[in-house]
Amino acid sequence: MENNQSLKDRVILVTGAGQGLGRAAALACAGRGATVILLGRTTRKLEQVYDEIVAANGPMPAIFPMDLEKAADKDFDTLAQTVGYQLRRLDGILHGAAEFESPSPLGQQTAEEWQRLYKVNVIAPFAINRACLQLLAAAPDAPVILVGESHGHVPAAYWGGFAVSKAALEAYFRIQAEEWADAANLRLNLVIPGPVNSPQRAISHPGEDKSRLPSLATLATDLADLMGPEGHGRRGQLIEWHPASSMNT
Ligand SMILES: NC(=O)c1ccc[n+]([C@@H]2O[C@H](COP(=O)([O-])OP(=O)(O)OC[C@H]3O[C@@H](n4cnc5c(N)ncnc54)[C@H](OP(=O)(O)O)[C@@H]3O)[C@@H](O)[C@H]2O)c1
Numbered sequence: 001m002e003n004n005q006s007l008k009d010r011v012i013l014v015t016g017a018g019q020g021l022g023r024a025a026a027l028a029c030a031g032r033g034a035t036v037i038l039l040g041r042t043t044r045k046l047e048q049v050y051d052e053i054v055a056a057n058g059p060m061p062a063i064f065p066m067d068l069e070k071a072a073d074k075d076f077d078t079l080a081q082t083v084g085y086q087l088r089r090l091d092g093i094l095h096g097a098a099e100f101e102s103p104s105p106l107g108q109q110t111a112e113e114w115q116r117l118y119k120v121n122v123i124a125p126f127a128i129n130r131a132c133l134q135l136l137a138a139a140p141d142a143p144v145i146l147v148g149e150s151h152g153h154v155p156a157a158y159w160g161g162f163a164v165s166k167a168a169l170e171a172y173f174r175i176q177a178e179e180w181a182d183a184a185n186l187r188l189n190l191v192i193p194g195p196v197n198s199p200q201r202a203i204s205h206p207g208e209d210k211s212r213l214p215s216l217a218t219l220a221t222d223l224a225d226l227m228g229p230e231g232h233g234r235r236g237q238l239i240e241w242h243p244a245s246s247m248n249t
Contacts, residue, residue, distance in 0.1 A: 006228035008033030010091035013083065015068070015128065018045025020199045021147065022096025024220035029094070030058035032224055037083060039064045040097065062087065068097055068124035069116050076131035083135060090135035092143040092227050095125040099165075100200050103158040114161035121165035126172055129188075142185050143227045146173050148192040148238070170238070177236035187235040189226065193219055194242045214243040 012029050016022030017038035023045075026036045030053040038046045043065045053061050064079060083090050099120035101113050125146055129136075136142040151159040152166020173190040180186040195201065197213040219241060225231060226239075 004031075005033035006230065007091075007224065010034045010228075011037065011083070011087045011089050012092045012094065012227060013037040013039060013064075013090060013128070013132070014094045014096055015039045015124070016095075016097030017049055018042050020096065020098075021193075021196070021216055021219065022094070023049050024216035025094050025096055025223050026061070027052060027056075028217070028220040028224040029227060030061060031056065032228065033059065034091075034227075035059045035061065035087065037062045037064055037087070039066055039079070041065070041067050068120045069099070071119075071124065071127070073127065073131075076127040079128065080131040080135060083132070089139060090132055091139045091141065092145075093128065093132065093136070094145045094223060094227065095128070095147060097124065098147065098200065099162075100203060101160070101162055102203055103162075104160065105158060106160055109160045114164070117161045117165040118168065121162075122168045122172060125169065126176075129176065136186060137183065140185060141187065141229075141232065143187040143189070143231055145223060145226060146188070146190045148173070148190045150192055150194065150240075153192055153238075153240075173238070181236065184235075187231065189231075189234055189237045189239055191223065191226070191239045191241050194240070218243050 007029055012034045014022050014026040014036050017026040018040035026038055026049055030036050038049055038061050040046050046063045050061050050063055097120060099117050146169060148170055149166040151163040152170055155163045155167060177188045180188055195213050196216055196219050197210045198216050
């Protein structure tokens with residue numbers, strides 16, 4: 001565990017916590033003393049992250065298996081009720097879950113793929129934030145981090161439904177940030193990582209030399225900063241992340 005306990009006593013929900021960025025962010029937040037709620041599709045992976053946190057003497061996490069593609073309003077409400085009932089508070093959310101399809105021409109993409117991308121990448125973050133709003137509003141400081149993608153910011157050929165879903169996430173971010181503008185504790189930010197050595201990157205850029213890419217742990221450390229006191233005052237910002245960019249300045 002880190003000496004930095006800046007997230008001590010905070011409860012933070014991390015989606016997609018079983019692997020990739022979500023896993024790295026969950027470990028980073030737990031390392032700073034947060035009780036993390038590990039939400040994801042594959043229970044086995046969540047249990048592994050749980051074990052890693054406990055083995056590192058982190059606060060005992062909670063596991064919440066959930067398939068965001070299949071979830072409906074009542075499931076998101078159940079999530080918020082369970083967090084409220086069992087943990088009594090929620091101090092932040094990091095939306096790490098993401099659906100991805102390998103780049104291809106639009107002519108080869110299907111409506112089913114687009115629906116899956118839209119449900120996991122756009123509807124789920126919106127619906128989780130909506131369901132958890134009462135808990136977040138009660139927290140002294142409630143950072144919420146959305147994870148965008150450069151092709152959602154600047155769409156390009158072959159990025160298809162994935163880029164469209166991330167562009168929609170960006171639109172949602174702007175609307176939600178404006179609606180939360182009067183609540184200083186609701187700190188919504190959208191982080192767009194540049195290239196990072198992650199499982200998704202292995203699929204999107206299979207031939208690339210990954211050894212020079214920044215690690216997920218580096219990105220996760222900056223996200224944990226943004227989650228804590230170092231991130232105070234940062235809200236409504238679209239943050240284009242690269243390793244040299246300190247997010248807490
Ligand atoms: N890598 C890069 O270079 C890069 C650059 C810019 C932005 N990003 C963004 O960073 C984010 C994370 O990327 P990553 O590489 O960490 O992705 P990843 O390794 O593919 O992880 C995605 C996570 O989302 C979960 N997930 C997917 N569908 C789900 C569903 N229906 N219900 C619940 N959970 C679901 C997965 O669960 P399972 O483990 O159960 O499948 C997995 O834990 C993405 O938004 C990506 O666009 C990455």
